[in-house]
Amino acid sequence: MKVYQVGGCVRDLLMGLDPKDIDYVVVGSSENELSSLGYEQVGKDFPVFLHPKTGYEYALARKERKTGSGYNGFSVETDNVTLEDDLFRRDLTINAMAMDENGVIIDPYGGQNDLKNKILKHVSKHFGEDPVRILRIARFSARYNFSIHEETLSMMKEMVDNGEFDSLTGERVWKEFEKVLTKKHLFNFFDNLEKIGALQKVPGFSSIQDVKYFEIIQEKSSDKFLASLIHTFSQMSKKD
Secondary structure (H helix, E strand, C coil), rough: EEEEECCCHHHHCCCCCCCCCCCCEECCCHHHHHCCCCCCCCCCCCCCEEEECCCEEEEEECCCEECCCCCCCCCEECCCCCCHHHHHHHCCCHHEEEEEECCCCEEECHHHHHHCCECCEECCCHHHHCCHHHHHHHHHHHHCCCEEEEHHHHHHHHHHHHEEEEEEEEHHHHHHHHHHHCCCCCHHHHHHHHHCCCCCCCCCCHHHHHHHHHHHHHHHHCHHHEEEEEEHHHHHHCCC
16 A cells, blocks of 8 residues: 655645645555545545544545536546556646655656646546536636646637536536635636636626726725625525
8 A cells, every 4th residue: 555645735845835735645455444444434426534643635546437417427446546547537737746755756747847837737638527627727827827728728618618617506616716716816717717718607707898807806906895706706606
């Protein structure tokens, strides 16, 4: 059994940031073995366990296969899954890195290079299987002021055009909006969604004028105004 830190915590460490969450992936183990070691299973859809002492999340390395529409239509496989397999299913190259117990970075898909060049790029075609990733990558562009790779942006537009984005509920969309409204580069989020035709599908938006409005908000907004804006989007999501 081998354990690695993965995903966002590795990305943040490489960026010189303090990770908010530390996630681990376990390779070469099983649900029965982790349970016998005192780990508590908490994931219903995915094999996720809580460490008996630290409470950190440990997930068995897994592959995912698209079985239906939307962001819940997946089946999971954990038998004989390698670390590279697990990283391959992740959304962006900057989130598809791992670090072993000795601090060695495992980066099979070029995440470090994309971090250096401030680019958000999908790992594989599997990016297009989960419409939540459209909002997630737009949010990263606002959080880090990174550009979205041309091929990735094209894939996002294709997901909107083929109706994948329509499977998201107002509540799910709202969760991503709520996370981005206090980011320094707020305009990036709305601008990228407008480019691919996704923003027009969100209640309250209809044109590029709405995007320009948020550019002004980013420059001149107060905490009080943002709080009011957050409340407005929250009420929209409840009507869905």
